[in-house]
Amino acid sequence: MTVNTPLCFRGKSILAPMVRVGTLPMRLLALDYGADIVYCEELIDIKMLQCKRVVNEVLETVDFVAPNERVVFRTCERERHCVVFQMGSADAERALAVAKLVESDVAGIDINMGCPKEYSTKGGMGAALLSDPDKIESILTTLVKGICKPVTCKIRILPSVEDTVNLVKRIEKTGIAAIAVHGRKKEERPQHPVHCDVIKAISEAVSIPVIANGGSHDFIREYMDIETFQKATAASSVMIARAAMWNPSIFRKEGLFPLRKVMQDYIKYAVRYDNHYTNTKYCLCQMLREQLETTQGKKLHAAQSTQEICEVFEMADFYEETTTIFTAKKTSLETKIQDEDDQMEDPDVIKMAVRFDKREYPPQITPKMYLLEWCRKEKHPQPIYETVQRPLDRLFCSVVTVAEQKYKSTL
Ligand SMILES: Cc1cc2nc3c(=O)[nH]c(=O)nc-3n(C[C@H](O)[C@H](O)[C@H](O)COP(=O)(O)O)c2cc1C
Numbered sequence: 461m462t463v464n465t466p467l468c469f470r471g472k473s474i475l476a477p478m479v480r481v482g483t484l485p486m487r488l489l490a491l492d493y494g495a496d497i498v499y500c501e502e503l504i505d506i507k508m509l510q511c512k513r514v515v516n517e518v519l520e521t522v523d524f525v526a527p528n529e530r531v532v533f534r535t536c537e538r539e540r541h542c543v544v545f546q547m548g549s550a551d552a553e554r555a556l557a558v559a560k561l562v563e564s565d566v567a568g569i570d571i572n573m574g575c576p577k578e579y580s581t582k583g584g585m586g587a588a589l590l591s592d593p594d595k596i597e598s599i600l601t602t603l604v605k606g607i608c609k610p611v612t613c614k615i616r617i618l619p620s621v622e623d624t625v626n627l628v629k630r631i632e633k634t635g636i637a638a639i640a641v642h643g644r645k646k647e648e649r650p651q652h653p654v655h656c657d658v659i660k661a662i663s664e665a666v667s668i669p670v671i672a673n674g675g676s677h678d679f680i681r682e683y684m685d686i687e688t689f690q691k692a693t694a695a696s697s698v699m700i701a702r703a704a705m706w707n708p709s710i711f712r713k714e715g716l717f718p719l720r721k722v723m724q725d726y727i728k729y730a731v732r733y734d735n736h737y738t739n740t741k742y743c744l745c746q747m748l749r750e751q752l753e754t755t756q757g758k759k760l761h762a763a764q765s766t767q768e769i770c771e772v773f774e775m776a777d778f779y780e781e782t783t784t785i786f787t788a789k790k791t792s793l794e795t796k797i798q799d800e801d802d803q804m805e806d807p808d809v810i811k812m813a814v815r816f817d818k819r820e821y822p823p824q825i826t827p828k829m830y831l832l833e834w835c836r837k838e839k840h841p842q843p844i845y846e847t848v849q850r851p852l853d854r855l856f857c858s859v860v861t862v863a864e865q866k867y868k869s870t871l
Pocket of ligand 1: 478479480481500501502572573574575642650674675676699700701702705
C-alpha cells in the first residue's frame with residue numbers, strides 16, 4: 461500500500477541514524493519489529509552529489525551509485541513512507557541539491573548537527589554547526605522552502621540549558637517538522653549520563669515535536685523503557701541508536717527476541733538486498749558483542765563473503781535459494797531488455813548520437829552543467845534525468861527531460 465500522508469513525529473519509536481549500522485537490512489528489520497520511523501546512516505552531501513539514481517530491477521530497489529559503482533544509499537518501496545535521509549552538510553545549496561536528488565524516494569530529510577568527530581567538524585558539519593546558528597538557519601530554511609518532504613535536524617545540547625533552549629527556539633522558526641535532541645554535550649562520550657532534564661526543558665519550550673535521544677545506556681534495555689525515557693524527557697517521540705544496534709527487536713512490544721533469531725532475520729534481509737558482506741559482518745559483530753570470542757564469533761570474523769556468513773549461521777540453503785532466484789530474474793530481465801532494444805523504439809524520446817569527449821570541455825565542467833545553465837537562461841525547469849543500469853552490460857543509460865521533451869544518446 462502506498463502511503464502519501466506526511467510523516468508525523470509524535471508518539472513514535474525511531475531508529476536513530478548510525479554510520480555503517482543504519483543501512484537497508486537494519487532499517488527493514490527495525491520496521492518489522494515495530495519501529496515507526498527509520499533514519500539512514502549519515503551520508504555526506506559531496507559524496508551524494510556524485511551519485512546517480514538507479515532503479516535496480518533485479519532487487520526492486522532504488523540505488524544511489526557512486527562513480528566507482530559502490531552503492532552509497534539503497535532504499536525500497538517498503539520504507540519509502542517512513543525512512544528519513546540523514547545528511548552531513550555545511551552548505552545550504554549543496555544540501556538542497558542532495559535533498560532534491562533523494563526526495564521522491566524518502567519520507568523526510570534530516571541534517572546531522574550532532575556528530576563530534578573531527579572528520580565532520582573540520583568541514584563545518586555535524587556538531588560544528590551548533591556554534592554557527594546563522595548557517596543552521598540558512599540550511600534549514602533553504603530545505604524547508606525547497607522541498608516538499610518534512611525536514612528535521614538532530615542536535616546535541618550546548619554547555620548551558622538556556623543557550624540550548626534559545627538555539628532550539630531559533631531552529632523552530634525555520635519551519636522544520638521536528639527536532640531530535642541527543643541529550644549530551646559534544647565533549648561527552650556515550651557512557652556519560654544523558655541529560656534528561658535538558659531535553660525536558662526543550663520539550664516544554666517549543667511546540668514542534670522533540671525526539672529524545674541518548675537513552676540507550678542509562679534507560680533503554682527493553683521495550684517498556686522507551687516510554688520511561690519519553691516520560692523523563694517530556695518528549696514527543698524517542699529515537700534509539702545503540703540499544704537497537706545491539707538488538708533491533710528492542711522495538712517489539714512483546715519483548716526482545718533471542719539474538720540468534722535476530723541475527724538470522726538480519727541475514728535474510730542482507731542476502732535479499734545484496735548488502736555488501738563487510739557491512740553485514742560489521743552489523744552482526746555489533747550484535748554479538750561479548751560473544752565475539754566464541755567459536756561462532758571467530759567464524760564470523762573470518763568470513764569473507766555473504767555466502768560464508770550464511771554458512772556460519774546455518775543459512776547456506778537460504779543463500780542458495782535466494783541467489784538462484786536473482787540469477788533467474790536477471791537472465792529474464794536481460795532477455796526482455798534485449799528484445800525491447802531490438803523491437804521497441806519509444807516515439808516520445810528523441811535519440812541523438814551525442815558523444816561525450818572530455819577534451820571538448822573546460823576542466824571540471826560537464827555537459828550536465830552546461831545544460832543546467834542553459835535551462836536557467838531559457839527559464840526552463842531544471843533537467844530531469846532518469847537513469848537505469850542495464851543488467852546486460854551494467855552500463856548506465858539516461859533519458860533527460862528538457863523543456864517537456866525527452867532525449868537520449870544512442871552512444
Ligand atoms: C555506531 C554508531 C554510529 C552513529 N552514527 C551516527 C550518524 O550517522 N548520525 C548521527 O546523527 N548520529 C550517529 N550516532 C549517534 C546516535 O544516533 C545517537 O545519537 C547516540 O548513539 C545516542 O543514542 P543512544 O543512547 O540511543 O545510543 C551513531 C552512534 C553509533 C553507536
